[in-house]
Amino acid sequence: MLIDLFTVIAQVLNFLILVWLMKRFLYKPVLHAIDAREERIARVLADADKKKTDAQKEIDEFMHKNREFDRQRAALLSKATDDVKAERERLLEEARQAVDALSVKRQEALRNDAHNLNQAISRRTRQEVFTIARKALTDLAGTSLEDRMVDLFIRRLRELRGEEKGLLASALKTSHIPLIVRTAFDLPPAQCAATERAIKETFDTETQVQFETSPDLISGIELTMNGQKVAWSIADYVASLEKGVEELLKEKDKLEDKAGPKPE
């Protein structure tokens, strides 16, 4: 008999026991280990993915910041360049203005110096000329000249007319002090008398006449009374000439000022 019932039953039992044993000792532990490993690998991969994502994110952020930084740097550099240009222009302009101002001032100073020197020279020349003239005339002055001078004075007195004469006459009448006649040299009595007579005749008064000597007159005669004066002297001529020359020089200066600074 090929088939044995007991053996069949025993083998069925044996097989079921083996199924239980294999489940217990083989499939469960192995499958569990595999599942645990798969889970771990999945976790590691997920972690790696997350890290990769984070890294990519950080890279993106970094790149963005880098670009932003470059942009800001370029902007700052451009601004700084513009500022420097503007500052340079400003400084150059200031320097130019300062140079111009200095140049103008210098020109002004030079012109003033030149003007002062001109004035000084002209003044000195004038003084020298007049000093020489005075000296020459003083040297030439003498009695004959005095005579002639007194004659001229008397004639002038007699020729007085109008307002001048009226003013002098009224001054003589109101004055209580003597009338003073100044000369450069002492007059001889004859000429003193002639002068006194001419005064009395001209103004029709009996006023006392006092004669004084004044070397400043160079050569001449002068009648003063109460602020009024009748005179003839070389000093007067010289003073008149000096006045004329000064006026001429002032006029010339005015003309130069109006013309302005000469171009360089």
Next chain:
Amino acid sequence: MRLSPDQIIFWQHGFIKLNATIVFTWGLMFVLAVGSKLITRKLSKGLKRSRWQNLLEIIVTGIEKQIEEVGLSQPQKYIGFLGTLFLFVAAASLCTVIPGYEPPTGSFSTTAALALCVFVAVPFFGIEEQGIGNYLKSYVKPTFIMLPFNIISEISRTLALAVRLFGNMMSGAMIIGILLTVMPFIFPIIMTLLGLLTGMVQAYIFSILAAVYIAAATRVSKVRPEHDANIEE
């Protein structure tokens, strides 16, 4: 002539007997259980693992993959039964290289027992998966007339399973035995190697057929919805 290790009886007490089939089965059970226990005692859950663990993992994942390919969507549920079928038959064939060893699968009692287990397991998993009503309905599909044919089919395929395995294993052992008497050099070794290959193929065929029967029983009423779902995807 001895056709089955059932005939080697070590001890007998009436109906109860201890023959070579049972003893070698116990031996195989001991080797498989203790070997598994020893290897799985220090299982590594990390990326580094021992060679033995690697071998076991390859075997287990291989079986799991095969079950899944047959069409069982939850291989971990069936791996205990189908995997043990394969490992037992494969181990019984592999051990034929040991002198004096008689494969328990060379006994018709053993193959019949295994076929009986499959015969019971098919409706068991079928009913568990789709309920007793739906499972029984599968016998009258497509028409009621098919009921006797379906029942005959169930029985005949179980018988075929048992006879196929027994025939192959018994013939293998018998051929080697005959050849040893005719030509005791070299040729028996080649035949033993061929017998190893045949044994592995038989183990694969047996467990795959069992898987197919279980898959057919558990998927009968689910074919259409799953098919539709696949089309939608």
